[in-house]
Amino acid sequence: MKINQHYLQLEKSYLFTMIGKKVAQFQQQHPEVDIIRLGIGDVTLPLCPAVVEALESASREMGVKETFHGYGPEQGYDFLKEKIAGYYAEKGVTLALDEIFISDGAKSDLGNILDLFDADNTVLIPDPVYPVYVDTNIMAGRKVVFADADASNGFLPLPDENTDADIIYICSPNNPTGAVYDHAGLKAWVDYAKKRDAVILFDAAYESFVADPSLPRSIYEVEGAKEVAIEFCSFSKTAGFTGTRCGYTIVPDALVRGGVALNGLWLRRQTTKFNGVPYIIQKGAAAVFSEEGRRQTLANIDYYRENARILADTLDRLGIRYTGGKNSPYIWMECPNGMKSWEFFDYLLENAGVVGTPGAGFGANGEGYFRLTAFNDHENTEKAAKRIEKLLSK
Amino acid sequence: MKINQHYLQLEKSYLFTMIGKKVAQFQQQHPEVDIIRLGIGDVTLPLCPAVVEALESASREMGVKETFHGYGPEQGYDFLKEKIAGYYAEKGVTLALDEIFISDGAKSDLGNILDLFDADNTVLIPDPVYPVYVDTNIMAGRKVVFADADASNGFLPLPDENTDADIIYICSPNNPTGAVYDHAGLKAWVDYAKKRDAVILFDAAYESFVADPSLPRSIYEVEGAKEVAIEFCSFSKTAGFTGTRCGYTIVPDALVRGGVALNGLWLRRQTTKFNGVPYIIQKGAAAVFSEEGRRQTLANIDYYRENARILADTLDRLGIRYTGGKNSPYIWMECPNGMKSWEFFDYLLENAGVVGTPGAGFGANGEGYFRLTAFNDHENTEKAAKRIEKLLSK
Numbered sequence: 001m002k003i004n005q006h007y008l009q010l011e012k013s014y015l016f017t018m019i020g021k022k023v024a025q026f027q028q029q030h031p032e033v034d035i036i037r038l039g040i041g042d043v044t045l046p047l048c049p050a051v052v053e054a055l056e057s058a059s060r061e062m063g064v065k066e067t068f069h070g071y072g073p074e075q076g077y078d079f080l081k082e083k084i085a086g087y088y089a090e091k092g093v094t095l096a097l098d099e100i101f102i103s104d105g106a107k108s109d110l111g112n113i114l115d116l117f118d119a120d121n122t123v124l125i126p127d128p129v130y131p132v133y134v135d136t137n138i139m140a141g142r143k144v145v146f147a148d149a150d151a152s153n154g155f156l157p158l159p160d161e162n163t164d165a166d167i168i169y170i171c172s173p174n175n176p177t178g179a180v181y182d183h184a185g186l187k188a189w190v191d192y193a194k195k196r197d198a199v200i201l202f203d204a205a206y207e208s209f210v211a212d213p214s215l216p217r218s219i220y221e222v223e224g225a226k227e228v229a230i231e232f233c234s235f236s237k238t239a240g241f242t243g244t245r246c247g248y249t250i251v252p253d254a255l256v257r258g259g260v261a262l263n264g265l266w267l268r269r270q271t272t273k274f275n276g277v278p279y280i281i282q283k284g285a286a287a288v289f290s291e292e293g294r295r296q297t298l299a300n301i302d303y304y305r306e307n308a309r310i311l312a313d314t315l316d317r318l319g320i321r322y323t324g325g326k327n328s329p330y331i332w333m334e335c336p337n338g339m340k341s342w343e344f345f346d347y348l349l350e351n352a353g354v355v356g357t358p359g360a361g362f363g364a365n366g367e368g369y370f371r372l373t374a375f376n377d378h379e380n381t382e383k384a385a386k387r388i389e390k391l392l393s394k
Numbered sequence: 395m396k397i398n399q400h401y402l403q404l405e406k407s408y409l410f411t412m413i414g415k416k417v418a419q420f421q422q423q424h425p426e427v428d429i430i431r432l433g434i435g436d437v438t439l440p441l442c443p444a445v446v447e448a449l450e451s452a453s454r455e456m457g458v459k460e461t462f463h464g465y466g467p468e469q470g471y472d473f474l475k476e477k478i479a480g481y482y483a484e485k486g487v488t489l490a491l492d493e494i495f496i497s498d499g500a501k502s503d504l505g506n507i508l509d510l511f512d513a514d515n516t517v518l519i520p521d522p523v524y525p526v527y528v529d530t531n532i533m534a535g536r537k538v539v540f541a542d543a544d545a546s547n548g549f550l551p552l553p554d555e556n557t558d559a560d561i562i563y564i565c566s567p568n569n570p571t572g573a574v575y576d577h578a579g580l581k582a583w584v585d586y587a588k589k590r591d592a593v594i595l596f597d598a599a600y601e602s603f604v605a606d607p608s609l610p611r612s613i614y615e616v617e618g619a620k621e622v623a624i625e626f627c628s629f630s631k632t633a634g635f636t637g638t639r640c641g642y643t644i645v646p647d648a649l650v651r652g653g654v655a656l657n658g659l660w661l662r663r664q665t666t667k668f669n670g671v672p673y674i675i676q677k678g679a680a681a682v683f684s685e686e687g688r689r690q691t692l693a694n695i696d697y698y699r700e701n702a703r704i705l706a707d708t709l710d711r712l713g714i715r716y717t718g719g720k721n722s723p724y725i726w727m728e729c730p731n732g733m734k735s736w737e738f739f740d741y742l743l744e745n746a747g748v749v750g751t752p753g754a755g756f757g758a759n760g761e762g763y764f765r766l767t768a769f770n771d772h773e774n775t776e777k778a779a780k781r782i783e784k785l786l787s788k
Binding site for chain 1: 395396397398399401402404436437438439440441442443445446449450453454456457458459462463464465466498499501502505506509510511512514515526529530533560561591592593634636637638639651652654656659662663666667668669670671672673674675678
């Protein structure tokens with residue numbers, strides 16, 4: 001039996017292991033320091049009451065013969081797809097129910113979607129980036145090229161007509177940089193993809209953090225995008241579902257390559273290799289769109305936004321350049337005084353007891369940058385902000 | 395962009411669509427007939443009280459900051475892995491926790507595991523068979539060969555030394571035939587795989603239906619199996635989780651090919667393309683192993699077993715040959731009077747109002763056979779059995 005040799009080309013990621021090790025070591029040497037973690041991309045607020053109530057009620061349904069649910073449709077229940085279609089309608093995007101696939105999260109589908117594509121395709125990925133885009137393509141032996149995201153383009157690279165690409169990843173609001181494309185930026189990518197018969201994989205996991213109404217929250221807000229883009233979204237950041245696992249993927253009927261509708265291919269993939277998201281969880285996700293659910297989840301997002309504002313204001317006062325913080329839970333800051341990413345990590349941990357994520361861990365262009373997240377308490381975020389301000393204004 | 399052309403080689407499965415269409419048509423023409431469905435492989439009893447209580451309680455935990463769970467380990471929580479290790483210990487199989495991966499069901503992992511293998515491997519699949527084994531390999535362009543399961547070998551094919559294979563599927567108790575391998579049968583496959591450096595993918599989804607203590611419920615009950623086999627199991631049939639979605643996959647540390655441990659490859663696959671099963675669902679699954687949960691889920695299995703016995707006894711009285719029914723929820727019967735599968739389907743529907751599944755839908759060797767399932771009420775099963783007996787004893 002021959003194993004998939006491409007797996008051996010994967011680099012081991014030591015980023016979060018290394019962070020954990022350094023923090024543990026520092027805490028051991030300085031047990032008195034109250035370390036504040038602004039490094040992790042995980043939510044901290046619990047599920048909102050409307051969702052918990054729906055989960056409990058669906059659990060009870062499953063215990064009664066008349067309301068029990070066995071195998072559901074692999075692509076998800078209509079009761080949830082209808083809510084999602086309604087959510088898109090608010091953004092001015094019309095979706096048919098068969099264009100919506102309920103998933104167990106954006107990460108799974110972003111990896112699994114690659115099943116539909118030949119190994120002989122060139123993949124264009126921004127740098128810095130969420131590492132999963134690169135790894136899932138290395139696993140299949142695809143050629144990967146990078147689009148430089150840096151200070152010169154505000155970490156929002158535009159298409160380079162000299163670069164050939166068949167599959168293009170866009171994450172907006174971006175992880176890790178927090179930068180958000182405007183309509184013109186996304187339109188440039190849609191046009192580029194159309195010209196090349198390429199497909200855009202649009203990761204919208206952080207869309208609910210967009211506060212500026214002029215910024216697109218779905219790539220389908222851009223004309224013609226349905227012919228070139230698949231969109232991935234998730235309840236993880238919208239409603240704190242990181243441990244509850246539900247998301248959705250949009251494969252428009254208009255997306256056809258080589259005479260084949262990708263919607264049909266994806267349906268075949270999902271009905272063959274997936275058995276749907278738990279009924280209980282889909283009921284919980286549907287409650288996110290109830291009147292109460294909307295109000296409660298928005299309140300949580302506003303809570304995180306306030307944390308981002310606290311951190312952004314601090315950096316503004318310090319005159320430190322950053323992206324994100326306004327329409328994103330992430331703040332991507334330049335390391336002060338020309339420090340390198342890991343150098344600043346140590347400096348901040350040792351002198352302020354604050355943990356962030358070294359930008360170098362997200363790609364070559366991340367060197368010299370640092371990621372802070374809004375996923376913490378107001379109290380801790382304020383404390384961390386004060387410590388950062390005190391340290392860096394010296 | 396080039397699509398994965400292998401998808402175009404997939405045959406559309408019309409089996410259950412065709413059944414649905416024929417049944418609907420018949421019901422329309424004969425609205426007075428009370429049709430009984432013994433065709434579907436889905437459970438009918440609700441989740442047991444111990445599981446529902448655990449799901450409700452975990453849902454409430456998720457609504458409180460102190461007990462909220464965000465991202466969990468992709469490979470599953472130890473609290474559930476420990477229960478599974480305990481369950482295997484009862485069968486005399488010792489597993490390390492890192493050999494157990496919690497999944498959202500056997501179907502997902504049976505498809506996704508193929509990521510680890512090169513496209514250039516020959517796959518050996520029994521015929522008749524659960525269609526997903528074939529389709530997932532066609533999607534990757536692998537060569538598929540079949541092992542004939544038929545009356546001559548009791549639908550339990552043994553290795554043929556003249557057949558070369560790198561990846562071998564075994565499902566025991568089998569879907570659709572209900573046949574169960576004994577130790578000697580599995581040992582023959584383990585030895586064959588070892589000699590060829592092949593890997594066995596062992597589907598144990600129906601293991602909890604094995605009542606005969608002399609029959610293996612895990613391939614690891616066979617010596618040396620840890621060096622050649624990956625085992626897939628599920629709470630779907632054990633505890634009625636078809637719509638609740640939880641299973642587990644065992645990749646033993648001893649399974650090494652080309653100097654590479656498959657356990658490490660699968661861990662890398664899962665941490666890159668999967669984000670774990672919902673915390674709530676894992677809590678529900680753990681409750682299956684509590685004292686109450688064990689008692690309640692066993693009672694449900696006994697309920698289905700009684701249905702299988704009713705059907706088997708009927709066929710015994712009619713002198714119709716079949717496999718399964720004793721250690722399986724499936725009964726695989728010879729169509730009477732030399733009828734073909736679809737011919738018997740029509741005959742049974744039109745003359746007894748009973749729906750089953752034509753064996754021909756599961757592969758070439760299924761022609762002339764018919765699958766009945768134990769997943770229904772006692773009342774309906776008894777009614778169906780009486781109608782079958784009346785019709786076929788004429």
